[in-house]
Amino acid sequence: MLDRALLEELLAEVRLAPSVHNIQPTRWRLVNEDTLLLVEATMRRLPAADPSGHDVRLSHGAAIEGLSLALGRRGLRIAEVEPVGEPGASGGLQPVARIAIAAGGQADGLADFVSARASWRGGFRPFDQPGEAALSMFSALAGDVQLVRDTDSIDAIARLADEAGLHFLCDDAHRAELLHWMRLSRSDPSYERDGLSAEAMAMSGVVAFGTRFVLGPLFPLLRRLGLAATLASERGKFANSALALFHRPEGEDPLVTGRAFYRAWLAMTAQGLAACPVSVLADRPASNRQLIERHGVPKGRRLVNVFRLGLAAGAPAAVRARLPVAELIV
Ligand SMILES: Cc1cc2nc3c(=O)[nH]c(=O)nc-3n(C[C@H](O)[C@H](O)[C@H](O)COP(=O)(O)O)c2cc1C
Structure with missing residues (x-):
């Protein structure tokens, strides 16, 4: 199901998800053809603005939804999101969640607005x-x-x-x-x-x-x-x-x-x-x-x-x- 080429295609859409301060803390590892590991780039935390890590984790959540929308367009879906409990950071990367991908996804109407959505800070x-x-x-x-x-x-x-x-x-x-x-x-x-x-x-x-x-x-x-x-x-x-x-x-x-x-x-x-x-x-x-x-x-x-x-x-x-x-x- 999943391979590097498809993952790249998906991430071109997933990366448009919002993240706090646009730090884009979410990384992805292809574990096998139906599992992805969501990994946090720990250098991209915000110790002053977000000491508890809440907004960084929320940003990962937005990226997961972005993945779900991108998968749906291709007849795939997220079958399970399993948070990784134990701290295991190495090389500046901290596993956050294991994501199981399955067939049977459906296009979601909101996916059509992924590229148009942007923060509007004008009047x-x-x-x-x-x-x-x-x-x-x-x-x-x-x-x-x-x-x-x-x-x-x-x-x-x-x-x-x-x-x-x-x-x-x-x-x-x-x-x-x-x-x-x-x-x-x-x-x-x-x-x-x-x-x-x-x-x-x-x-x-x-x-x-x-x-x-x-x-x-x-x-x-x-x-x-x-x-x-x-x-x-x-x-x-x-x-x-x-x-x-x-x-x-x-x-x-x-x-x-x-x-x-x-x-x-x-x-x-x-x-x-x-x-x-x-x-x-x-x-x-x-x-x-x-x-x-x-x-x-x-x-x-x-x-x-x-x-x-x-x-x-x-x-x-x-x-x-x-x-x-x-x-x-x-
Ligand atoms: C948890 C969270 C909190 C955010 N808080 C603010 C905020 O207080 N002010 C702001 O201007 N943008 C805020 N943003 C928007 C991000 O800065 C924005 O998503 C990011 O810069 C990417 O730009 P885009 O939304 O135009 O794609 C927040 C985004 C997230 C995910």
């Missing part, structure tokens, strides 16, 4: 009638989402996101790690490989140039002058957007959560809605708690992330930074 235009219909359709179909529409609540959540964002940025290690994954100039050799390019972050050249200093050596001074909050604010990006609070069962393995996360995002794309996670809202316990209480996240569910979504006021970035398929096979 939104107001919802028109078709946009409203798309949002209603998404909300009716998506089981794990609580939509927030009223502008007062959205503005309050935007302020909460700024507070949470600034809280994390005030940590030196966090800022350094973020800068490490930012690709602020096209001359960066990794601009088209991984990380967050200026274009993907919807930054102009001037802003990208300044970001190096604002998040780097100037940050402590800007903070003392009370300017850091204004410079880091993303409040404007919430204008004309809706918010989708994405929740999943408490205690769920992030490997499973990641599959649902990717499907929810693809379902937004399928409705023509542009979206981007705002992780700081879920990552900071105080804002996570507040959102659960104020916006009716059902009991027994945890708030995994918050998506800003709506009608993109512009075109998507031309470059999707991704590692070559050959590097993903170990």
Whole structure:
């Protein structure tokens, strides 16, 4: 069933799955013709932003869903995902899950949106009638989402996101790690490989140039002058957007959560809605708690992330930074 050529074909689609900071931590080993081993590239962890490894594991989950969608198009399916429990890292690679592949897969409609889905970090235009219909359709179909529409609540959540964002940025290690994954100039050799390019972050050249200093050596001074909050604010990006609070069962393995996360995002794309996670809202316990209480996240569910979504006021970035398929096979 599986061989190297088919695996390469599959991974060309799988690698389009989202990953936190676009670190692309997932590697694949062909064990035999019906088994793959999902392996983590341990050099690509985020000790400051993701100390528990939750978001890296969720990113692996998204990659597993990407594999499932790619297999379905070829009449194949994932028969079983068996997490590998014991720590056994060697050579910078840590086995995460053994994946059994079987015949009998079916094409899934969401697979058609894998190449169109991308993080949208630009502005939104107001919802028109078709946009409203798309949002209603998404909300009716998506089981794990609580939509927030009223502008007062959205503005309050935007302020909460700024507070949470600034809280994390005030940590030196966090800022350094973020800068490490930012690709602020096209001359960066990794601009088209991984990380967050200026274009993907919807930054102009001037802003990208300044970001190096604002998040780097100037940050402590800007903070003392009370300017850091204004410079880091993303409040404007919430204008004309809706918010989708994405929740999943408490205690769920992030490997499973990641599959649902990717499907929810693809379902937004399928409705023509542009979206981007705002992780700081879920990552900071105080804002996570507040959102659960104020916006009716059902009991027994945890708030995994918050998506800003709506009608993109512009075109998507031309470059999707991704590692070559050959590097993903170990
Ligand atoms: C767990 C997780 C958390 C993320 N959090 C954020 C976030 O807070 N802000 C953001 O702009 N993008 C966030 N992203 C989006 C990634 O940066 C994005 O998927 C990656 O850069 C690849 O780009 P693409 O989505 O356009 O394919 C997150 C993605 C994942 C999987």
